[in-house]
Amino acid sequence: MTTPVVLLSVRSPHVERLLSGAKTVEFRRRLWRVPDGTSVLLYGSRDRRAIVGSFIVKSTTVGSPSAMWGIHGTRSGLTWREYVEYFLGATVAVAINVGRVRQLDHPLTLAELRRRSATFHVPQSYRFMATDELGIVLNGERRALLG
Numbered sequence: 001m002t003t004p005v006v007l008l009s010v011r012s013p014h015v016e017r018l019l020s021g022a023k024t025v026e027f028r029r030r031l032w033r034v035p036d037g038t039s040v041l042l043y044g045s046r047d048r049r050a051i052v053g054s055f056i057v058k059s060t061t062v063g064s065p066s067a068m069w070g071i072h073g074t075r076s077g078l079t080w081r082e083y084v085e086y087f088l089g090a091t092v093a094v095a096i097n098v099g100r101v102r103q104l105d106h107p108l109t110l111a112e113l114r115r116r117s118a119t120f121h122v123p124q125s126y127r128f129m130a131t132d133e134l135g136i137v138l139n140g141e142r143r144a145l146l147g
Helices: 014-020 065-075 080-087 110-116 131-146
Strands: 005-010 025-028 039-044 050-063 093-109 126-128
Touching: 005 014, 014 039, 014 050, 014 093, 025 065, 025 080, 039 131, 050 065, 050 110, 050 131, 065 080, 065 093, 093 110, 093 131, 110 131
Parallel strands: 005 039
Antiparallel strands: 005 126, 025 093, 039 050, 050 093
């Protein structure tokens, strides 16, 4: 069985914080059914509109928003106010512990990704990528991101 690869959309400035190492936990409001050890391709949404790097999922923790802040808040790159605003109305918080981060020297723009594969689409949150899709969209960058 091959290790899954996930495409994860992250807004600025959070994607930059992940790439720099200032952020080692990514929070999500919805359940994350991604196994530990999974390679995650980082898609910088909004301003970047490109695959900018990758990381490995070390582990995932699920709990109440207040519990997750107490455990992981200092590694999130977020202020308390940002955290509270993001989790307003949520009953569950997911903390994705980030392992080995890689950054592409030349991000793969959305235009380039769609040139390589007309059916390429960016998820609102995350999605698993099929093996054949990976070969097409990552082309020569596969080693830099997953190697």
